[in-house]
Amino acid sequence: MSPNRIDTLLTHVYESVLAPDGFQRFVGAFIELFQLKAAMLLTVNRQTQEVKGLWMEGLQEKWMTMYVMEYAAEDVLAHHIRSSPIATFYASNLDLPAAQAQDSRFYREWVEPQGVAWASGAIVLNEGPWLTQMMLQRTPQQPPFSREELDLFNLLMPHLQRAIQMRQRFAELQLGQNLLISGLDVIAMPAILIDEFCRVAHCNRAAGTLLQGRRDLWLEEAHLFCRSSIVTQQLNLEITKAIHASQGTSGDIPGVVLVPRVAQRDLMVLISPMRMAARPDVRSGALLFVFDPEAAPHIRTELVQRLFGLSEAEAQLAVAICSGLTPEAASVERGTSLNTVRTQLKSIFAKTGTSRQADLVSVLLASPAYFLSHQRSGDT
Numbered sequence: 001m002s003p004n005r006i007d008t009l010l011t012h013v014y015e016s017v018l019a020p021d022g023f024q025r026f027v028g029a030f031i032e033l034f035q036l037k038a039a040m041l042l043t044v045n046r047q048t049q050e051v052k053g054l055w056m057e058g059l060q061e062k063w064m065t066m067y068v069m070e071y072a073a074e075d076v077l078a079h080h081i082r083s084s085p086i087a088t089f090y091a092s093n094l095d096l097p098a099a100q101a102q103d104s105r106f107y108r109e110w111v112e113p114q115g116v117a118w119a120s121g122a123i124v125l126n127e128g129p130w131l132t133q134m135m136l137q138r139t140p141q142q143p144p145f146s147r148e149e150l151d152l153f154n155l156l157m158p159h160l161q162r163a164i165q166m167r168q169r170f171a172e173l174q175l176g177q178n179l180l181i182s183g184l185d186v187i188a189m190p191a192i193l194i195d196e197f198c199r200v201a202h203c204n205r206a207a208g209t210l211l212q213g214r215r216d217l218w219l220e221e222a223h224l225f226c227r228s229s230i231v232t233q234q235l236n237l238e239i240t241k242a243i244h245a246s247q248g249t250s251g252d253i254p255g256v257v258l259v260p261r262v263a264q265r266d267l268m269v270l271i272s273p274m275r276m277a278a279r280p281d282v283r284s285g286a287l288l289f290v291f292d293p294e295a296a297p298h299i300r301t302e303l304v305q306r307l308f309g310l311s312e313a314e315a316q317l318a319v320a321i322c323s324g325l326t327p328e329a330a331s332v333e334r335g336t337s338l339n340t341v342r343t344q345l346k347s348i349f350a351k352t353g354t355s356r357q358a359d360l361v362s363v364l365l366a367s368p369a370y371f372l373s374h375q376r377s378g379d380t
Contacts, residue, residue, distance in 0.1 A: 005033055006152075008029065008033075009026070009029055009030065009033055009156065010156070010159055012025050012026040012029045013026055013156070013159050013160055013163045014159070014163055016163055016167065017163050017166045017167045017170065018167075018170065020247075020284070021247050021248070021284075022054070022055055022167065022196055022247070022284070023041055023054070023055045023163075023164075023167075024055050024057070024247065026055075027039045027040070027041065027055050027056065027057045028057050030136075031057055031058055034136070034149065035138070035142050035143065036058065036136050036137060036138055036142070037058050037114075037115070037116060037137040037138055037139045037142065038056070038057065038058025038059045038116075038136070038137040039056070039057055039058060039134070039135070039136050039137075040053065040054075040055070040056040040057075040059060040134065040135045040136075041054045041055045041056070041124070041132065041133075041134055042054060042056075042132070042133055042134075042135065043130050043131065043132050043133075043197065043198060044072070044078070044082075044130070044131045044133060045129050045130055045131075045223075046082060046129050046130070046131055047129050048129075048229060048232070049072050049073045050068075050072075050229075050232060050233055050236055051067065051068045051072045051233075051236070052198040052236045052239065052240050053068075053240040053244070054132075054196070054197065054198070054240075054243075056244075058137065059114075059137075061241070061244075063110070063114055064240075065237060066110060067110060068233055068236070068237050068240075069230075069233055069234070069237065070110075071105075071106045071109070071110045074104055074105060074106035075106055076092075076096060076104060076106070077090065077091075077092050077095075077096060077119050077120075077121055077135075078121065078133070078135075080095060080096060081121050081122055081123055081133065082123065082131065082133075084123075086122070086123040086124070086125070086126050087122060087123065087124065087154065087157040087158070087161065088122055088123075088154055088157075089120055089121065089122040089150040089153040089154055089157075090120065090121065090122065090150070091118065091119070091120040091144070091145035091150060092118055092119045092120070092145075093118045093144040093145060094144075094145060094146075094147065094150070114137075115139050115140070116137045116138070116139065117138060117139055117140040117142070117144070118137070118138040118142075118144045118145055119135065119136065119137050119138075120135070120136040120145045120149075120150065120153070121133055121134060121135040121136065122134055122153065122154075122157065124157065124160055124161055124164065125161055125164060125165070128221055129221065130221065130223070132164060134160070168197060171195050171196065171197065171201075184202065184204040185204045185205060186204075187204055187206070188206060188298050188370055189206060189289050189290070189291065190203075190204065190206040190207035190209075190210045190289065190290040190292075191203075191204045191206070191207055191287065191288065191289050191290075192204075192207050192224070192287070192288040192289075192290070193274070193285060193286075193287060193288075194239055194242075194243070194274075194285050194286040194287070194288065195285050196243055196246075196247075196284045196285055198223070198236065198239055198240065198243065199222040199223060200219055200222050200223065200224060201285070203219070207288075207290065210290060210292065215227075215261075216259055216260075216261045216267060217259050217267060217269075217290070224236075224239075224288075226259050226260075227260075228260060231257065231258075231259055231260065234257050235257045235259075235269065235271075238255030238256075238257055238271040239255075239271055239286050239288075241255055241271075242254070242255060242271045242272060242273045242274075242286035242287075243273070243284055243285060243286050245273035246273035246274050246284035246285060246286065247284045254270055254271060254272040254273075255270075255271040255272075256268065256269065256270055256271070257269045257271065264294050265293045265294055266293075267290055267291070267292055268290070268291040268292075268293070269288055269289070269290050269291075270288065270289045270290075270291070271286055271287075271288050272286065272287045272288075272289070273286060273287075274286050274287045298370070299318075299319045299322050299323070299364055299369050299370050300369050301315045301316055301319050302315070303367075303368060303369035304318055304319060304364065304367075304369045307367055307368065307369055308348075308351050308352050309351055310347075310348060310351055311347075313344060314344050314347055314348050314351075316334070317330055317334070317341065317344050317345065317348065318348050318352075318360065318364060319364075320333065320334075321345070321357055321360060321361065322360070322361050322364045322365065327341045327342060327345060345357075348360065352364075
């Protein structure tokens, strides 16, 4: 292989530090340069076998989904490279017995149907329980991996390690300065910003409160976890899809994951791609919004009063109704007669353009009085 072609590949590695699509061009150039079917940069949890896709080419989304949800734990080559020195490539045709590589459900149901004959991989970075690994595939029509090739791949590893770490640091600095973060902090609904490495970059106040206590959904080593490993895998998969959509490599339909809870209704997590079209220098990511059907909505009384022209007493009643109180319970809580509450409620209906309590609740929950955080500036 000519030095010029290696220099071209190294250029792609270091351009990826600031490129809007990250290491996507590097992955594509790697495929072309080494006659590959597919190439992937993934993060894997050593303990739980969770997989999150970062940059991929040549692997269809359905096969990635199957790998994450069903077959990752049975990948013999992946297990081999995780128990071997990092920054060193290994190949299925060179480092695994043929019978071991082929005599498995993983090979019969995932490898063979894709037309994959040979695979190679290496751990690029080892960061606590999370491993960044590169995986390569070839078809039967392409040559098997050779030791000379693996030696060449290994020469690239220090450069790839350095580039990934540089991009991580730049991503942290950029997101830390991004005005989106301050915008999330005024939203009442729990909101979580995920960077392109599938790590939690920021939680707003409501999300920080929700994630405390390691109960149903929590934060650990900058990654989200649920009590169910299956649900955690589903959540990671939808995050991966959203990040790819924000990079323009797949569709942009938001994903939804239900997080089961004991004796409570499920948490509802909406995962959406995050891309600032007016800022091409801003990298990709995902936004998560969490809805807790058991939580009483937080409505700012003073905003309700100003938005709909209500009196202070009317605004307080409207908020009480939105929080689930009946007119009877509201009259007891406020120490007023039921007739007074009903009279105020009629006035509220007229000023908000509603005619019944259900419509009033819908209007309030769709208004900025709910959308904005109930915490005033200066609150902690």
